[in-house]
Amino acid sequence: MHKHTFLAAFDWLPASRQRALRRNLIFIGALLVLGLLSKAFAAGGSYVVDDGAINAPGECNIDGGYTRSTSHTTLSAACTSRAMPNLQWGAALEDDPEQTQLSPQLKGSLWAWQDAGVEIAWAAAAHIAVDRRHPFDGADLGLPLTWQASQTLRLNLNAGWAHAYDDGEQNHRLTWGTGLEYRLANSLTLLAERYGQQGGDQAWQAGPRVHLGQQVDVDLVVGRNLTGDRDRWLTTGATLRF
Numbered sequence: 001m002h003k004h005t006f007l008a009a010f011d012w013l014p015a016s017r018q019r020a021l022r023r024n025l026i027f028i029g030a031l032l033v034l035g036l037l038s039k040a041f042a043a044g045g046s047y048v049v050d051d052g053a054i055n056a057p058g059e060c061n062i063d064g065g066y067t068r069s070t071s072h073t074t075l076s077a078a079c080t081s082r083a084m085p086n087l088q089w090g091a092a093l094e095d096d097p098e099q100t101q102l103s104p105q106l107k108g109s110l111w112a113w114q115d116a117g118v119e120i121a122w123a124a125a126a127h128i129a130v131d132r133r134h135p136f137d138g139a140d141l142g143l144p145l146t147w148q149a150s151q152t153l154r155l156n157l158n159a160g161w162a163h164a165y166d167d168g169e170q171n172h173r174l175t176w177g178t179g180l181e182y183r184l185a186n187s188l189t190l191l192a193e194r195y196g197q198q199g200g201d202q203a204w205q206a207g208p209r210v211h212l213g214q215q216v217d218v219d220l221v222v223g224r225n226l227t228g229d230r231d232r233w234l235t236t237g238a239t240l241r242f
Helices: 006-010 015-038
Strands: 060-067 072-080 087-095 100-113 118-129 136-148 153-166 169-185 188-197 202-212 216-225 232-241
Touching: 072 100, 153 188
Parallel strands: none
Antiparallel strands: 060 072, 060 232, 072 087, 087 100, 100 118, 118 136, 136 153, 153 169, 169 188, 188 202, 202 216, 216 232
């Protein structure tokens, strides 16, 4: 009997690849269902470099991603209320084989020059390890800037500071990031970014973002560390907006 399913088209893949594909599709499908049922919150996409915009008052989104090579899963949420239109609040949950981390987040609009396409914001986050006796893991402060250079090209620049506990040692580092978004078509944007920390890790990521209407984005992201073991990864993610 023939299998009349979408996954039947991928029978040529090894069993392990079929299982990974199934997990990714279930994960993205769960996000879509959750968003449609809850009309919940959201955060950015599968990228590290932030933009200088916040959600419009009364708008929210939900975002999630899965990195297979590290079994790293993220689920984040953010929303801007009509009562406080210049403040976006949210949280991110990250899980991998080593730990689970919860990060409350705030982001506020600082300045916007609409005629020049420039927006600047501030962003802050605290990191809490939920499975440790001493949970506080660090905090971040950042200044994301966005320049809409043309109708199809947007450039992002981040500068910030990070406080982290690394194996019991406290570290304070400056952080930076640069990114671009090129709108190739109404349904497709190409993204690329490079980011790092002073005296710490540096990496790049790039990939396509498919727009399914105005509310749903799907990301496929390839990345690589530029320091240490120069690990590579592939991340799939989805974002819903309301």
